[in-house]
Amino acid sequence: MSEKAKWYDRVFGKKLIKCDSTNNSNDFQSVGTTEILQSVQITGIYFSFANINTQSDDFLKKLHDLYDKLNGSCSNGEMDRKLEVVQVVMWAHNDNYGDFEVSHRDSLMGLPWFAMPFSETSLKTRLSRRYRIKSGVPTLVLLDKDGATISVSAQEKLLEDPNGINFPWRPRPVDEVLKDVVLQPGGTYFQEHPKGIQKDLQYRDLSEGVRGFYFSANWCPPCRAFTPQLAEVYKLIRKKEPNFEVIFVSSDRSGESYSAYLESMPWLTIPFQQASVRAELAQLYGIRGIPTLLLLDSNGHVITMDARTELIEDPLAQNFPWKPRAVNILTDRFLTKLHDYPAIVLFVDTEETELQFAESVLIPAANNYYKINNINFASIFEDRLFSMCNQDDYFLQFLVGTDSESTDILRDLIGLDDVVPLLVALDIPNRRFATMEYGIEITTESVNDFVRKFQDNDLEFKAIHDVGVENAENL
Template identity: 40%
Template sequence: MAHASLVSSIGEQLQSHSGAVSLHDISGPDKIIALYFSAHWCPPCRAFTPQLVSFYQHVKENTKHQLEVVLVSSDHEEEAFNHYFGDMPWLALPFSDTKRKVRLSRQYRVTGIPSLILIDSRSGRVITKNGREMVTRDPEALTFPWRPRPLGEVLSATTLVDPDGQTVTYDSIKDSYKGLYFSAHWCPPCKAFTPQLVAAYEEIKKKEGNFQIIFVSSDRSEDSWRAYHSTMPWLSVSWEEETARRELASSLEVQGIPTLVILAPDNTVITTDGRADLTEDPRGERFPWRPQSVDILAERHMGRLQESPCLVLFTDGENTELQFGRDVLLPVAEEYLLEHSHEGGLTLHFFVAGEDEVADSVRDFACLDDVVPLVAILDLSEGAKYLLEEGVEVSTATVHNFVTRYTNDKLTPLPVRPVTSTATNTS
């Protein structure tokens, strides 16, 4: 049986060359599903597909592993899809299921194609989002299915050094909060952020002595790494540990630098957005910056609004109103997130907004009336918005009902921006 989260995201029926195939038939213990985001019009995709075909056949014929690939096409025309899919020995998401394609791309944060994401079919958990790189690096599937090692295991097997080059054992810091700082000397934003991080680190250490930072370098030479590390009062993964640096970046899906990831003493990830957290809280008053069920809408959240559906309660910005908004949303958000945490990128995010430039820009973009309080669910990537009905009192009960109706597809979406008369009259 497929995990419920996979059924929700992929659907129960997939397309083969001979008809429909049930997702449940390709799921179960030790069965891996690889979502292949690709398109015929994309030259890198056409170059990678033969490699993937060869790898797929090798796994089927020469290993004990059970792998099924599912094409998630970005083709615009069904004829192109049919032509491209015709040369593939695996399954596909039906071409007509365009809405699901968009949601899958958002859920797994696919920013470019080709992209290959491996999922454990029984648990629904992502094994790796770097399938394309791994197929190229390991064409014989020697380490397939490339399950990441636990972070603690990676760190404990890695040589750590202090700024003087002295080796420090992982055992001496294993029970600490840890900040993994992905950075490089050649990177101007990194060099600007590092002094801020040094100042915050010293403040946090005064209050929370149980905190260590480990520099994970992306420098291009050992000399640059040494020079940069000498400006830092914390540890570093040694220069010789290139594989460990790459493994840490891959496991934590680091997309750019500088990135600050905060780990709990048990090495669970608290936040991958430590840079933004520190910028908002430079003295570390809220360290270790655990994610909030309800956030105050800020500039840093604009990317999230573009990626995922978000519920925003707009207020007049007074402290009492912001607190009222948090009190209203918190029970709803906590219940929702508990029930829907498996949905990854499609999970609804909850925000309270005041009267500021960020809130005004969101209102303007989504063509929302300038009234308070106003509750809206914005799904900007799909061009849809849902509004709590005018005249309904804003309370935990009414917002809970609103979210329940949204979750059960009982709300009618409105366009984020009104349809122009020109578009309306186009046939």
């Protein structure tokens, strides 16, 4: 097998269960993941919810029909199948079943594909976070033969195209989606753009520069609170980057609400009547909630999916356009990423000199680590919705923990000594951590050595106690 094949085991675990049990033994056959997926053209991850089957029956039937249609002409058994489905059974409300394992089994009986075993709870949780799955919303994610993500919301395409005429529904690039759309100016657009095009402005007419897509709605209180902040920072950025532009993608429920919201906006918008375009953009970027602000570079590549948080943390836009960094401050959003990837965390005081010290020893070590392992850390943090590559298996974060609530929570949960500086290898996915020995000076060289020992499994790891793990999973 090639190196690329490793993504199967990493994503789903080494064993899947075959769902076509028609007897009453209640025992599903266990099959090697790579054996099933190594020659499949498209892999579908079907996130289902055991206690909302009545809501997903129609979708399940359509998926079953498409599965049979696409694979009916396969002449080589399991090999070279056009579509294989791996079902991930979850629960929308954990108190609806007394016996979760029975409900898990019942929801899979008689289906023609495969599923993740009931026991793979950690991998299921990681997958649901990776694809931002909403509780109670059946979701179909499509991956190509190399594990790259084709779609994070293919269930909508299946309902539109149940015969799979355009399967696997590869998304159009943003310039194609907006090719025939005439953009509408916001209420204060021409105050900010006195020389702007007065009519029939299209996406291709925009000057080359960073583009922001703002998914928001007037009915959403967090959106209404964030919009004035974005407007102020937008004007600030345009003083330095006059080609920066934002395009509003509305989730409003009426034209009146949309028009009222638009009055205070100094940027452009997709017209409200272009509902299919707005829906396609949301599907293209896997938008699961609002407000969301994402940034694209001049080539249409995602810079960040979380520009809203970046803006809130950097209201003067000093780090715009907020490209992914090798070393980050441990804030709430990076706290949640600790569930997915291990991290090297250097805890220091909040003084500017301490922050400078932390970055001076961590940045060279981080860059060295990424170079040696041929890792593009930007693709892990920002493009994981659109690609999954085998580098994911070895990814390590580098974080600076300052005197903050996030840091205090983490220290308490893991049981770390309240001393600084303190260098820690934190591996929540494997429920373990290790600290650099006291007395060793923290330098780039010693951090490099610490990272190497982590990779070689040569550190003195301690177990994260069960209470800490349970609480950490709720961070």
